[in-house]
Amino acid sequence: MSEGQEGRKGPPKRLLAKLKGTAAGRPPIWLMRQAGRYLPEYREVRASAGSFLDLCYTPSLAVEVTLQPIRRFGLDAAILFSDILVVPDAMGMDVRFVEGEGPRLEPLKGPADVERLDGSGLRRHLQPVYETVRGIARALPPDVALIGFSGAPWTLAAYMIEGRGSREFAALTHFATTHPEAFALLLDKLVLAIVEHLDAQIRAGAEAVQLFDSWAGLIPAARLDEWCLTPAARIQEALRQRHPDIPLLFFPRGIERPADLARVALGSGAAGISLGTGVSMRWAADLFGPATRCIQGNLDPELLLGPEARMLQAAGDILKATAGRPHIFNLGHGVIKDTAPETVATLVSYLQSQPD
Ligand SMILES: Cc1c2[nH]c(c1CCC(=O)O)Cc1[nH]c(c(CCC(=O)O)c1C)Cc1[nH]c(c(CCC(=O)O)c1C)Cc1[nH]c(c(C)c1CCC(=O)O)C2
16 A cells, blocks of 8 residues: 555545445535636735746645645545646656746657657656645545546647647647657657656555546547557556556547547546546446446536526536436536636535435
8 A cells, every 4th residue: 555545544535436436425526627727826826936837846835726626615536736748847848838828848840859758757857746745645634535647648749749739739640640650659658657657646645546638539530549548548557557446537538429438438447437528428327337437527617607507507417417327526628717716616515415
């Protein structure tokens, strides 16, 4: 058992029970991007921190912003405050966050750049992140689960090749088809780096981990196994060998055709599948349940912009569609920055007043 877990015996945690396949009890709730700019207390810490990466690498501040939404809303899980792009940063890429524009990386241009990527110093470079995990584990209320995370290989490759966020990631698909061997090597290096990163988070006290494949929807159907399913299954298998009791949540956002989604979700071996906004919970529940596979999601984050009655109606529809199956309530993507914190409070109260 890892160091972090030993000190964390206490009441059973709803999120972990659901990931084991329990249908009983109300759905736990946490929200992707529950810490962030929609919270005034986050903006205050952010303003004092220097750059966004400085915030990610300063344990006292990263612990504080992780705990802010837990204190304010009483959510059922905390997610480590960090970013998926710390992995390319730790592999030697130059990663920056430009105010109001998002991430910028010096893009990988060809095979030589992939060869140069070096994951051997990853744990050392990311010590502040693991220190943050230890700090959160010590501070969390005993019934709140702690989730660690990483980007999935395809999604990290997207930013590493494109050099920035994009809707189409044209350079990515161009690289993957013109340099197939270098692209395969890149995914390979990322699988190993991600396993190291998640393993270190688990040793520091993460009780579940989420793998974000935010751009999986860009993968052509014929490449789904190679670029999405197989890397996820390799990560899941390596973690299972090291930490058989730690569940993985997989978020293949944008994979929406039922046959593709079922294939990727079941093939990954993950205990939980997080569904994006484009998936109907009604058929997803039938696709995965009642097999002991937990589903997470998938309220449209736009609905949190109001009116509240419409949001609660949609949340109720999700609860109806998932009734009797292991379900973790979440959004279909991250909280939008214009969201009113009061609306999040309304949503959390609604979920927590469900029959148990
Ligand atoms: C693709 C991706 C990234 N980061 C992440 C993903 C996968 C999830 C998704 O699809 O959204 C994951 C992420 N990013 C962040 C977290 C922290 C934990 C949480 O969810 O509360 C998590 C889990 C903090 C963050 N990551 C970022 C912020 C905002 C930066 C700031 O405060 O200035 C936060 C709170 C920056 C970021 N980080 C990234 C982008 C594209 C941006 C810029 C867009 C934006 O600014 O919203 C990369």
